[in-house]
Amino acid sequence: MSAAAPVVLAEGLSRTFGAFVAVDRVSFAVSPGEIFGFLGSNGAGKTTTIRMLCGLLAPTGGSATVLGLDVGRQAAEIKRRIGYMSQRFSLYSDLTVEENLRFWGGAYGLFGTAVAARIEWALATAAIEAQRRTLVRELPGGFRQRLALVAALLHRPPIVFLDEPTGGVDPEARRRFWDLIDELAAAGTTAFVTTHYMDEAERCHRVALMHAGRLLALDSVPALKRTFPAGSVVEVSCRRPAAAMVAIERLAGIEEVALFGERLRVVLARPSAAGDLAELVREVDGDGAAVAPVDPSLEDVFIHVIARAEGRAA
Amino acid sequence: MRTLLNILVKELLQLRRDPKILPILFIAPVFQLIILGYAATTDVRRVELAVCDLDHTAASRELVAGFTRSTYFKRTAAVDAQPALDELIRSGAAKIALTIPAGFAAERSAGRPGSVQVLADGSDAMTGTLGLSYAVGVLQEASAAAGVRPLVDLRPVVLYNPDLISRDYMVPATLSMIIMVMTMMLTAMALVRESEIGTMEQLLVTPLTPGQVIVGKLIPFALVGSVEVLTALPVVLFLFQVPLRGSLPTLLALTAPFMLCTLGLGLLISTMAHTQQQAMMLTAFVFILPQMLLSGFAFPIQNMPELFQFLTYLVPLRYYLVILRGVFLKGVGFAVLWPEALTLLGMGVAILLLARLRFHRRLG
Numbered sequence: 001m002s003a004a005a006p007v008v009l010a011e012g013l014s015r016t017f018g019a020f021v022a023v024d025r026v027s028f029a030v031s032p033g034e035i036f037g038f039l040g041s042n043g044a045g046k047t048t049t050i051r052m053l054c055g056l057l058a059p060t061g062g063s064a065t066v067l068g069l070d071v072g073r074q075a076a077e078i079k080r081r082i083g084y085m086s087q088r089f090s091l092y093s094d095l096t097v098e099e100n101l102r103f104w105g106g107a108y109g110l111f112g113t114a115v116a117a118r119i120e121w122a123l124a125t126a127a128i129e130a131q132r133r134t135l136v137r138e139l140p141g142g143f144r145q146r147l148a149l150v151a152a153l154l155h156r157p158p159i160v161f162l163d164e165p166t167g168g169v170d171p172e173a174r175r176r177f178w179d180l181i182d183e184l185a186a187a188g189t190t191a192f193v194t195t196h197y198m199d200e201a202e203r204c205h206r207v208a209l210m211h212a213g214r215l216l217a218l219d220s221v222p223a224l225k226r227t228f229p230a231g232s233v234v235e236v237s238c239r240r241p242a243a244a245m246v247a248i249e250r251l252a253g254i255e256e257v258a259l260f261g262e263r264l265r266v267v268l269a270r271p272s273a274a275g276d277l278a279e280l281v282r283e284v285d286g287d288g289a290a291v292a293p294v295d296p297s298l299e300d301v302f303i304h305v306i307a308r309a310e311g312r313a314a
Numbered sequence: 315m316r317t318l319l320n321i322l323v324k325e326l327l328q329l330r331r332d333p334k335i336l337p338i339l340f341i342a343p344v345f346q347l348i349i350l351g352y353a354a355t356t357d358v359r360r361v362e363l364a365v366c367d368l369d370h371t372a373a374s375r376e377l378v379a380g381f382t383r384s385t386y387f388k389r390t391a392a393v394d395a396q397p398a399l400d401e402l403i404r405s406g407a408a409k410i411a412l413t414i415p416a417g418f419a420a421e422r423s424a425g426r427p428g429s430v431q432v433l434a435d436g437s438d439a440m441t442g443t444l445g446l447s448y449a450v451g452v453l454q455e456a457s458a459a460a461g462v463r464p465l466v467d468l469r470p471v472v473l474y475n476p477d478l479i480s481r482d483y484m485v486p487a488t489l490s491m492i493i494m495v496m497t498m499m500l501t502a503m504a505l506v507r508e509s510e511i512g513t514m515e516q517l518l519v520t521p522l523t524p525g526q527v528i529v530g531k532l533i534p535f536a537l538v539g540s541v542e543v544l545t546a547l548p549v550v551l552f553l554f555q556v557p558l559r560g561s562l563p564t565l566l567a568l569t570a571p572f573m574l575c576t577l578g579l580g581l582l583i584s585t586m587a588h589t590q591q592q593a594m595m596l597t598a599f600v601f602i603l604p605q606m607l608l609s610g611f612a613f614p615i616q617n618m619p620e621l622f623q624f625l626t627y628l629v630p631l632r633y634y635l636v637i638l639r640g641v642f643l644k645g646v647g648f649a650v651l652w653p654e655a656l657t658l659l660g661m662g663v664a665i666l667l668l669a670r671l672r673f674h675r676r677l678g
Contacts, residue, residue: 088515090512092328095328103321103324104516106321107520
């Protein structure tokens with residue numbers, strides 16, 4: 001990316017809990033102003049990684065620096081300079097918006113006029129000025145999420161860690177939340193986000209795919225999609241998709257079949273298998289059935305990368 | 315300092331916001347005290363008395379009158395034969411049975427003491443023993459009135475609580491209960507709540523140190539505990555008329571080390587419990603009940619088997635009860651109670667250090 005020193009640098013970062021390897025030799029670098037996505041299913045090691053980077057958990061192997069500070073030895077210094085928003089809702093629901101902001105500002109050493117100015121900034125940025133005296137428990141989910149984000153940014157951290165920040169929020173609120181992250185990143189704040197939503201990952205500048213503690217792929221979304229040769233992902237429209245699906249699964253050269261409403265989405269091991277597939281579908285479903293290439297989605301990439309990794313491991 | 319104040323303000327705001335907590339904090343203790351003050355009294359009045367007078371003389375009637383004149387006894391039955399008396403005790407209709415044998419008056423007029431039989435129902439040990447000692451008192455008085463010298467002239471003198479009013483002894487002790495429930499349980503629950511809702515992790519990713527978070531949590535509840543004591547004291551002093559012979563500042567100063575222990579235990583409990591419910595159960599059954607049983611609050615320590623007597627030394631409440639009863643009833647202060655105060659201080663510091671260690675490990 002840029003020549004600037006990385007904001008986060010992990011080298012062989014590992015964490016074990018007894019015999020269980022939660023994070024397995026993970027290496028990556030995050031550049032300033034980047035929206036860096038950490039994509040993986042539950043238990044992939046995303047939260048453990050973020051907790052190590054925030055100084056909440058000591059690594060058991062490898063090393064990592066955040067803003068040039070070592071996560072093992074300089075955790076206290078790191079905590080002063082980063083923002084963190086956990087997947088669990090982390091504001092006091094029995095305090096008002098303003099009281100929460102004042103408290104969390106104080107926790108970062110902001111008092112008096114300094115905190116007052118930042119509270120105004122936070123209310124404006126999250127568009128919740130009108131709710132300043134509302135108890136947090138009475139706020140809609142989307143408002144709370146934005147409030148939690150700006151609360152983590154009161155002390156102007158150059159980087160904010162967001163651990164599955166939009167759990168349980170409706171799509172419109174999620175979209176607004178991500179607009180906010182875009183704005184912040186444009187203003188220079190680095191965002192390190194974990195998620196298991198594909199649409200959220202699509203909005204990241206670069207995405208790291210994590211599975212079973214290992215980092216399987218790391219690149220921009222378009223580059224990740226190019227791991228498939230053109231024509232590897234096709235859509236099948238037919239009259240009886242369920243029956244067709246059973247037949248397709250038996251065909252050689254098919255990596256993945258999934259039913260999306262009336263259509264089937266098929267990932268081919270190689271584009272040349274498309275001919276066999278079209279023939280089979282017409283055989284099963286009649287001449288009306290059609291096979292057309294489509295753009296691979298991030299989910300296709302994700303499933304493909306995991307299947308490949310597990311195949312290699314087996 | 316400003317950091318601590320920030321946490322303090324937040325805690326107090328949260329306390330104020332909780333509509334259920336305020337009555338629990340300030341009304342419940344007073345009720346608790348009133349109920350315990352009236353119920354936890356071991357004084358016995360109007361003991362059921364059955365009489366079997368086989369002498370039928372003026373002297374025997376005078377002796378029975380001696381019993382019934384006092385408010386300690388209430389004659390529920392008069393029978394003519396010993397077996398009937400036994401039956402009354404067995405059925406529970408009488409707790410004390412008095413038999414005056416034939417020839418009682420004749421012995422007395424011969425200048426000899428004369429003997430009577432008093433039976434007590436030991437199945438209700440408290441009433442039985444107290445009834446028996448009242449009976450002995452009545453008989454001694456009767457002997458003195460008749461000019462007969464008893465075999466042993468026993469004149470016990472009770473110091474500090476001359477009327478042996480159990481309320482004077484029990485009510486101050488209930489103060490300790492209030493402190494335990496309020497500081498220990500509330501501290502434990504408040505800390506566990508932060509972990510439950512996820513704010514604890516958020517707190518620990520800020521530059522706040524675990525020590526600051528802990529102290530910020532303990533101070534508000536120490537304040538609450540102090541306010542509790544001050545709310546409950548008027549009930550003790552004015553409603554129950556328990557004398558405070560020592561000084562109030564001494565009492566409050568000696569309460570501080572005990573509160574250090576209860577707050578520390580609250581913190582310790584919070585490192586063991588995952589939910590507020592668990593914290594409550596742990597507090598009630600693992601930390602409060604055994605303390606009550608092993609501190610001399612409910613049962614005299616002297617009567618316990620040696621192992622249990624040894625265990626009582628590990629119970630902070632034991633020392634605080636000595637302090638409470640010492641200050642209230644004996645009017646003593648630091649000069650006498652410093653060993654207890656020092657022990658509590660040491661225990662409090664040790665408990666806090668242990669809890670602090672566990673607190674860190676739990677989140678590490």
